[in-house]
Amino acid sequence: MKMAIEQVLHKGSRSGMAVAGMGLVVTGIGKAIGGTVGAGIIGFGLAQVALGVADMIRPLIQE
Numbered sequence: 001m002k003m004a005i006e007q008v009l010h011k012g013s014r015s016g017m018a019v020a021g022m023g024l025v026v027t028g029i030g031k032a033i034g035g036t037v038g039a040g041i042i043g044f045g046l047a048q049v050a051l052g053v054a055d056m057i058r059p060l061i062q063e
Contacts, residue, residue: 020052 023045030041 016052016055018052019055020049023048023050023052 025045026048027042027045030038030043030045032038033041
């Protein structure tokens with residue numbers, strides 16, 4: 001299982017990991033703010049996490 005996870009992470013670029021990490025930070029900020037504005041910030045952060053993970057698992061195009 002560990003080997004499969006490492007292969008997935010090595011296929012994607014490091015930028016996907018950075019985007020997902022920033023998404024976690026933004027989600028935490030939204031949780032701290034709370035309310036309607038916080039909910040919007042949480043949604044934006046979770047979208048960043050989803051896009052970062054998608055970037056990590058997509059195959060790299062080799063030319």
